[in-house]
Amino acid sequence: MNFSGSYLFKEKIDEVWSNLNDPEILKASIHGCKEFTEKEKNIFFLKIQVKIGPVNATFSGELKIKETNPPLSYIIEASANAGQLGGGSGVVEIRLKEKDSSTNLIYEATTKINGKIAQLGARLIEGTVKKNTALFFNNFENLLDKKKLSSDEEIILKNKVKENGAALNNFNKKYLYFSFVIIILFIVIIIVGYE
Secondary structure: OEEEEEEEEOOOHHHHHHHHOOHHHHHHHOOOEEEEEEEEOOEEEEEEEEEEOOEEEEEEEEEEEEEEEOOOEEEEEEEEEOHHHOEEEEEEEEEEEEEOOEEEEEEEEEEEEEHHHHHHOHHHHHHHHHHHHHHHHHHHHHHHHHHHHHHHHHHHHHHHHHHHHHHHHHHHHHHHHHHHHHHHHHHHHHHHHHO
């Protein structure tokens, strides 16, 4: 089976590329992903739970990232097995193209499915692939938005800390000056009181 499509991100190409290569972001973006662990550089173990029509299947397998050309493209090879239900393998070519200040991700995939899952039919499998692809891009975009929001909030927080620090510093100087004046007055009163 062959699948292709594209997705336009609001973010610049370097940010999209960086996050596409972040295992934590990928794990959180893949719908049903239970495990996504780097075994060695660019080779990951994954465990994904997928619902294909009436069948719930947990796939365990390996994902390899190959032929990287930062920040423009790479190829993903994956194979996974769901035990008696069968398994599958596939190759996905990912290309990124900068468009103004946004990024267009283009993908082309070829997959092979075997076992009982293959018997569910192409339409059911295609529908599941389209749904999970849409969920991936939606989750990925939401994570980028949260990261950006977190970054903006962090900047705002740092500025507030600086402002509060400056205000506290001014308060401390005034307090110190006031305390110094009180101590001098107290000393003067003690000295005057002795005479």
